Amino acid sequence: MKNNLSAKRVLWRYFTLSYIAVLFNTLFYLKQIHYNDTVTILFGLSMYLFYSFLYLFLVFIPVLILEILVRKVLKRHDRSLVRKQCLAVIFGITIVLFTLVQILIFTDKQLFQLYHFHINGFVWNLITTPGGIESLGSSDSTLISVVMIFAGFFALQVALFVMARSGVLQRVSFVSLKFRYQILFPIFLIFLFGFQSFTYGICHLQAKSAVLSASNAFPLYIPVTFRSWAKKFGISPKRTVQLKFNENENDLQLHYPLQSMQxxxxxxxxxxxxxxxxxxxxxxxxxxxxxxxxxxxxxxxxxxxxxxxxxxxxxxxxxxxxxxxxxxxxxxxxxxxxxxxxxxxxxxxxxxxxxxxxxxxxxxxxxxxxxxxxxxxxxxxxxxxxxxxxxxxxxxxxxxxxxxxxxxxxxxxxxxxxxxxxxxxxxxxxxxxxxxxxxxxxxxxxxxxxxxxxxxxxxxxxxxxxxxxxxxxxxxxxxxxxxxxxxxxxxxxxxxxxxxxxxxxxxxxxxxxxxxxxxxxxxxxxxxxxxxxxxxxxxxxxxxxxxxxxxxxxxxxxxxxxxxxTGRTYTVVCDWDSLCYVNHDYKAVFPLQSYNFHKQTTTTRTDQEIADKKRFFTSSKNDLALLMTEINKFNQ
CATH class of the missing domain: 3.40.720.10 (Alkaline Phosphatase, subunit A)
Incomplete structure (x- = not known):
């Protein structure tokens, strides 16, 4: 039992040390939030602590399962060579997985810093489509730097594992704590998840953009909304202007051209x-x-x-x-x-x-x-x-x-x-x-x-x-x-x-x-x-x-x-998941998916912020009505 418990302790110590390292790695995301009020500050901190844990824990789950299987299957062979080899494989897999998490976070940070978006469908399309990687035009020196950085993350994770296994840090993980303290850790995590989810859901109902925009700072953020629940209790969400798209691609039938060409x-x-x-x-x-x-x-x-x-x-x-x-x-x-x-x-x-x-x-x-x-x-x-x-x-x-x-x-x-x-x-x-x-x-x-x-x-x-x-x-x-x-x-x-x-x-x-x-x-x-x-x-x-x-x-x-x-009164510019309406005075960006409605922005045509957005919607309502027919005109 002592050896089994030792392996478990090593893994949890290693996880704890790696979590601290991930917190340093994800600190960049915390700095991207605009802290307009106390709610946004608390929301940002809870996201930071919870999602840094989640990124690492998602790859730690299969490691824990493997460790349990080895313990159960080989429980009568505490000192066997087979058991030692199995544990060595588990430790190696853990180091590789934790390194990959650090690398993915670093890569996403660089992407967000340069282009202001996270790894998404567009990036996946770039990686998986022939010619996509080549289109980035990276240099040999970039490749060398990337390899060195990735190697650095691997070395860091190896060093953390050595520390976890050496016994120098006896009480680093929650496994080393007494039971009454151990139970506080999952309770705290549940509280973090519940707080940030509840805060997002309420702000989504009230269309408060500060918190909704803050959620964009962290990759893989999981939005929780209460619209269906609110309707059951007669609570009306704050209305926002949205363009209506057919979001179910299976319902679309391409009709192009509308008439036979003559x-x-x-x-x-x-x-x-x-x-x-x-x-x-x-x-x-x-x-x-x-x-x-x-x-x-x-x-x-x-x-x-x-x-x-x-x-x-x-x-x-x-x-x-x-x-x-x-x-x-x-x-x-x-x-x-x-x-x-x-x-x-x-x-x-x-x-x-x-x-x-x-x-x-x-x-x-x-x-x-x-x-x-x-x-x-x-x-x-x-x-x-x-x-x-x-x-x-x-x-x-x-x-x-x-x-x-x-x-x-x-x-x-x-x-x-x-x-x-x-x-x-x-x-x-x-x-x-x-x-x-x-x-x-x-x-x-x-x-x-x-x-x-x-x-x-x-x-x-x-x-x-x-x-x-x-x-x-x-x-x-x-x-x-x-x-x-x-x-x-x-x-x-x-x-x-x-x-x-x-x-x-x-x-x-x-x-x-x-x-x-x-x-x-x-x-x-x-x-x-x-x-x-x-x-x-x-x-x-x-x-x-x-x-x-x-x-x-x-x-x-x-x-x-x-x-x-005669010229056009407005034009439309698109990217992967949104469109931008541009007229002679204003620009308005509309997400293509309704769950991203909070990303709708309005500026002057020359990209200056405006205080009175109502004036834009009032002056452009006829154009926007026409636009809503145009975006589905060739789909029937």
Whole structure:
């Protein structure tokens, strides 16, 4: 019995020491809470203590079960070699599991610090989809730092285990305490869980945002709500403004287009050159940074107030090719349904060669936008080359395609540039802004101190992007192809450099993350500077009529023709689980799932907080009513 009890004590001492280590690791989350009142302070502390315990205890449960099994099965073999070996395996498993918990917490912290979201469905999609990890663009130094940090956590857990087993700390775990003290520990944990759950439930009923927002600080938070219970007792929850979505994907039936597409067969057979740059924000298109693209923009229709349809690549390109809001992405992916624009080009027997310096599988454009284009016509990045090197290689390949194409047939070619994607890639000759951060090591980066140096890298990468766009423009001009070619140059989304408290994209709907350039060259078109609000959503509605479409744009998109004089009164930008309504004065973010209603925010269009949100809802009620029909228009 002594040996059995000793093994049990070792495990619980080890758990106690590891719990203390986890508390240090999760202290970061506690600092993310805005403590507006006493309730929020107590709620935050109870979450901190309980969830730090929960993260560790969830992996400790199977260890305890194994230890009990070994004790019961081998109870007559206290000193046997088999029993010792079994305990050694259990101890080893415990060390590995506790190390994994520490690593996951650290990884989540880094993710939250950089992008303001926890490990979620989007991150899981990134990890599990081919090309997802590559899209992060991490450097060798980042990988080395990560390996060293992970090794450090393993060494820490081994050291804690040695301490637990050495007997130096005789009364570290609650197993060593007398029974009357042992019982206090689970009671305290139950109290912590009950207090934070009850507090959340009451604040959820009263729509008190301070506590509800505080719950977002900790990963895997389990919300407990009392709405059903409250209704039984006649308690009315405080009303909040929500958009109504169909949250059950099994009930959705995709209906796209709404009517069969009709075409005239005497439309011009325009070529299309579609050029999209990763993370290319609106203010990068200027004389100093991008002189060649700027010169072309002045000859074309240049849209100065243009919004992407997403704050990330997935929703940005989806809105660009379909003209639909990002909430439709998942249904189109499920049905493997391509856009009517690509259908039309295939029907017209266009030559097609598409290039990306990333992968067509992440996001899953090979199952959505380009699902009907043969894989042999989809050319991806070359492993081992940086973003700028892949861009140059693919521009050369695109020009080669244009040079050797079948001259009697129209063509469609597409290029996705990676140069402006973090880590922001460029060669020596593209440096126009110094100093810049030499090594983008995500594990050791200090955003507060390094952000100017990081942005200078981005500016240099945009200058390199200009050189590659210039190569294509020059080829089209020198070979008289512009006379019959539509050219679209834009970005998938923007990029923020802490102007509003974020770095990168996919984390907020700030102007820096969602405003992009749009340059549209149309044969026989006149140069124009357009200042009205426009969106990626408008591109299909503009292009389709040029290819003989007689259907109204409302049959296949939620966009407007960019060439019409009237502008839109609002636009919509989406991410993985929310959408942002943007009009000329305001922005309002609405979660796609009702249980996240407390994440609804309202600001000015330029991202400033507003005191009177009622004014927004009063002035925008007609738009919001229309929006609620649009988000389910193509689902029946």
């Amino acid at each position: 075409y005239t067969w005497d439309a011009p057979d325009y070529n299309i050159v579609w050029l999209v740059a990763e993370s290319w924000r609106a203010d990068m298109l200027d004389h100093e940074i991008m002189p060649q693209t700027m010169a072309f923009a002045k000859k074309s229709t240049w849209f100065l107030n243009h919004y992407s349809g997403g704050n990330g690549t997935r929703m940005g390109l989806f809105s660009m090719f379909y003209g639909l809001y990002g909430n439709y992405w998942f249904e189109f992916l499920h049905h493997r349904k391509g856009p009517v624009l690509i259908d039309r080009l295939i029907d017209l027997d266009y030559q097609m060669e598409l290039f990306t310096s990333a992968k067509f599988s992440y996001p899953e454009f090979d199952k959505t936008l380009f699902v009907d284009i043969p894989s042999k016509n989809l050319h991806e990045y070359t492993k081992g080359l940086s973003g700028w090197e892949n861009d140059r290689r693919h521009v050369t390949a695109m020009i080669d395609f244009l040079e050797h194409r079948e001259k009697g047939r129209p063509f469609f070619t597409f290029m996705f540039f990676e140069s402006p994607h973090a880590q922001y890639y460029f060669p020596e000759e593209s440096i126009i802004k110094t100093p810049f951060l030499k090594d983008m090591n995500y594990a050791r980066m200090d955003l507060e101190n390094d952000i100017t140096l990081i942005k200078n890298r981005y500016i240099n990468s945009c200058h390199h992007l200009d050189s590659q766009l210039g190569r294509i423009i020059h080829y089209l001009e020198s070979n008289q192809l512009l006379e019959k070619t539509i050219v679209i140059i834009t970005g998938d989304h923007g990029e923020e450099f802490m102007e509003k408290g974020h770095w990168g994209h996919n984390s907020a709907y700030t102007e820096e993350q969602i405003r992009v350039p749009l340059v549209l060259w149309l044969p026989k078109g006149q140069p124009q500077l357009v200042t009205k609000m426009t969106s990626h959503l408008d591109i299909p509605a503009t292009i389709m009529p040029l290819f003989g479409t007689t259907n109204p744009a409302s049959d296949y998109s939620l966009g407007h023709n960019l060439l019409e004089p």
